[in-house]
Amino acid sequence: MGLFGKKPLFCAVCKKELKHKYKPSEEWNMEGYLCSDCHIEKTKEFAMKSQSTDRCAVCKADLGDIAVKPRWQWEMEAGTLLCQPCFNKKDAEYNKKLNFCAVCGTKIGFVRYNPKPAWKIQGQMCRKCWDVRNAQK
Ligand SMILES: [Zn+2]
Ligand SMILES: [Zn+2]
Ligand SMILES: [Zn+2]
Known part of the structure; x- marks a missing residue:
């Protein structure tokens, strides 16, 4: 011993x-x-x-088991994962984008217009901008 x-x-x-x-x-x-x-x-x-291992696509933080999938509407790459704070930030950004016209920035209410895919505009539009854009050829 x-x-x-x-x-x-x-x-x-x-x-x-x-x-x-x-x-x-x-x-x-x-x-x-x-x-x-x-x-x-x-x-x-x-x-x-x-x-x-999974890292947040935005801040590169190690995700462990708190990975959050981005919403499909955000059009991020497949397999992208976010941490909760970045998800929240993105979500807020996205909601902001949703609430404002993507063209003129006017706050849009409940009536909002989705741009046609061919216009390649992200977000939604107010009626005025949609009409203007739609009238263009
Ligand atoms: Zn060895
Ligand atoms: Zn993050
Ligand atoms: Zn507008």
């Missing part, structure tokens, strides 16, 4: 005896220690993995 700390340690990955032991990062969920090579490999691996 008492020699516990002197027992040879082996790398948890490649099983090589360790001269210098490296503690795995807590995020790796590993037991034991690593040799420097495996530690470097794992670090790389994990960095790549965490890059592919």
Whole structure:
């Protein structure tokens, strides 16, 4: 007894005896220690993995399990995810866009007009602008 700390340690990955032991990062969920090579490999691996985990498309925050899908109306790329604050911001922006004419910026009430797809106008329009635009050829 008492020699516990002197027992040879082996790398948890490649099983090589360790001269210098490296503690795995807590995020790796590993037991034991690593040799420097495996530690470097794992670090790389994990960095790549965490890059592919969901990040907010706007602020790049790590989303974890709080990812929110953007509304389809926002026409964001498929697979885009947002964090809650960015979602709220977008939502507010979108609602603002909805409430104002995309052309002249006038506040539109309940009566609003959707631009024709060919016009390539984002948002909605007031009656006046819609008529003007519609009259153009
Ligand atoms: Zn190793
Ligand atoms: Zn965000
Ligand atoms: Zn208008």
